[in-house]
Amino acid sequence: MSAIVSLHNVVKTYTRGKQTVEVLHNLSIEIAQGDFVALMGPSGSGKTTLLNLIGGLDRPSKGEVNVAGERIDQLSSGQLAKWRARHVGFVFQFYNLMPMLSAERNVELPLLLTNLSSAQRKQNVQAALAVVGLAERAKHKPAELSGGQAQRVAIARALVADPTLLVCDEPTGDLDRTTADEILHLLQMLNKDHGKTIVMVTHDPKAAEFASHQLHLDKGQLVEGSVHA
């Protein structure tokens, strides 16, 4: 399978006040289409930074980032926004749903950026909510949902525009074991049955076991031989 994500000699530095910190050092990785990769590593290892680069939220200081056939390190922020809308679905640790919008309105958000008609949007939203098993809670506000349900809505939102890639940052970090496993099963199902490529940051080894591959990051570098099934 061809690589859907490929990073080449990527360096990322941040300026904190007067200090310059290099978070990623000459990192190169490739992720194949249809893969489910877990990014592991201790706090401060640079895994969220790496995820942000892959998801097109941030740009590298040096090096190439090629995702979904595009050199996204060379895109302007406007182009990047369009690119994200088309290719990436995000899932966050704290769900990040709009508190004032119902579940279906939340899921609909990415579709507002498309040319779909209101009826088509509604249809796609229903489909996405059905996939995550929450069709009957469409009218509820986030505050009326449990943590697991809220995360399912967030996943539906990530899916609804049919992105090339799902990017998940600690998707189970705020959930209890049973609920976390349900969410991970859901992600696994999306990967297997729907062919979604998934990159997931987690520090939970149990969660990482659901992935097809694991990448271990430490101090901004890949730990040698960390790629295993």
Place this chain on the structure above:
Amino acid sequence: MFKQTAAITSMNLRAIPQRIGTSWVIVIGIAVTVAVLVSVLAMVAGFSKTLSSTGRVDRVIVLRGGSNAELSSTVSRENTINIMDAPGVKKDTEGKPVASAEMVAVVALPLKKTGTAANLTVRGVGLKNAELRPEIHLIAGRMFQPALRELIVGRSAMAQFKGVDIGSHITIRDSEWTVVGEFESGGDAHESELMGDIETVLSAFRRGNTFQSVTVMLDSPEAFAQYKDKLTTDPTLTVDVEREPDYYAAQSKQLSKLLNFLAFGVGSIMAIGAIFGALNTMYSAVSARSLEIATLRAIGFGAGAVVVSVFVEALLLSLVGGLIGAAAAWLFFNGNTVNTLGANFTQVVFRLTVTPHLLVSGIIWSCIIGVLGGLFPAIRAARLPVATALRAA
């Protein structure tokens, strides 16, 4: 309780700089409201001062029955004699009545401010004018002389109109008049007029023997009822007899109504707006500090202390706003003159008078707004469920 309150309050107040943006909303909202309220009330005060100082209770104006205003009234020469000779009218040392049969006419002259013509009253006054109106003092030039085409100009008229300085000439019909003096009369309505000798003015305006009003001084204010009775029962006369203050109050009713509408209508609408602004600021102050408040409550501070502290903050901010607003009104508007169309179709001029009383009432208003704006947020702060607030943060 007091110690607790002081502790929370000082903490709140120290936090104000961090929320300076929202704090300004209270301060500016109230400052503007108070400034408008105080300056419009200053206008009302200036206007009523102009009116109340025009006229004395022992002075009476006599007009033709049902004519409402001097400009529309007519009184014949023979009637003026009956009016002046009626019992109750004060006599001078020579035994002559202290009274003046008068006419008013309107001339259009350019305003200094805009250069456009506005109406100015020319009043022809009788020989006893000085005894009748002792409040009139010349402050420059000299008095007009009878039988000469000379005028004296009121202080306000001089300030508002072009071409009425001492020595300047005013053309009325085919005659030319000279301004020879400037007078003041305690800021009353006559200060917006020109005055000249009645007989000369009558002939210039070709009024023949038709006067428009008679003003008489009474022996005492109590002589009014008797004097009025006498004139109104005289079969040869059809006249309205009014004390000067009543007459001028009636003349300015329209304008008073407008000014009061501006002051109280606009003022109270603005005050309501300012209350909303204050509510907003205090609600956001409370919600921004819900964690602090909850923490303090958890430690054991009482609800009362929290309520009082929110109140104190609201009051303090309002007070600052009130002070700024009152000061602005005083600085910018005190002593300003305002002119508009008043009685007789002519310009009235009055001074904005920002009295200490107005300043105080402006500040009291600001505190009322502050209290109303602080009340509900204070209650909200006191009712804040401690556990929820702590967890939400």
Place this chain on the structure above:
Amino acid sequence: MKYFPLLWSALWRKKARTIFTLLSITVAFLLFGMLQGVNAGFNQAVEKANVNRLITTSSIALTENLPYGDMAQIEALPGVARVAHATWFGPYYQDPKNFVFSFPVEPDRYFAIYPELVLPKEQLDAFIQTRTGAVIGADLARKYNWKIGDRVPLHSTIWTKPDGTSDWNFDVVGIYECPSDRAQESAFFFNYKYFDEGRSFGKGQVGWYIVQVKDPSQSAQVAAAVDKLFANSPDETKTETEKEFQQAFLKQIGDINMIVTYILFAVFFALLFATGSTMMQSVRERVPELAVLKTLGFSDTTMLTLVLCESLLLCLLAAALGLIAAWALFPMLKDTLGVVKLPTPVIIEGVGVAALLAFVTGIFPAWRAKRLDIVEALRG
């Protein structure tokens, strides 16, 4: 339009704050509507002035009368189409509070020069033929429930009869309408002949002349010619176009107008802070939510537009409420102002001001939303 639910939900995120801000804006626009309405009401007379007509008054002041004989001379001037006249009668009905705008006129001349006053032909004929006849405005007729055939006594505050009384009796023979400006429907016209014969002084004089010119572009020349006609006579005249005349009258009201403008400025200054701070707070609180939207692919420009639209929605909604309230309350001022209805331009102006307010108060928060750095914002 598809963003509407998003905007709407953002607006109501903090209900109390939005309601209070909304109400402050509503209050400001209520004031705006009322005060500007008053101003515009005055100005409307100027706007509606007819360019064909000149007003000739005594050069001394409006209150001085002119000889009746002037009319024939003015009429003979080249460029003059027709001449009419009117005089201030200044009466009230029964009580001094019931002031009536009343003028003695020559019916055929007056109604010819004011074609906007619509009077049926047979009523005009009756007016001409009835010595004591009067034609009244539809609004005045409604106010006192006067009908054709009624006998109406008016008490003039100026004009006495030889017997010393000021009570004049009239027979209502017609009711006119003025479809182009309903505020003009409160006048009371009667025959000059009846007036001139009946009054005890001032006979043979009129208050002012209305001169219709053949060609509006010649009005300045005609006005000059009229004034030249009476220059150096005891009754010098001042002739202006109807518009200049109305403007001059407005200027006399003077500072009251200016004060109204000051007040509005002050109100909107305060409002700028109130609304601006609400928008700023609202954006500040929603930083993580806005970052998520950006993550989903909302572009910087879309974010800017969304926040501006939110501000616009708030301001327009509140302004609409305020202007509707002003529109509903405005007729209450009718007796003081003579203006019947809140003029439409005021409403349009109000909407414009609301949009401007929205832009000014929205642009800084909108800029902040546009520049929001996703990575920073999400880190929280």
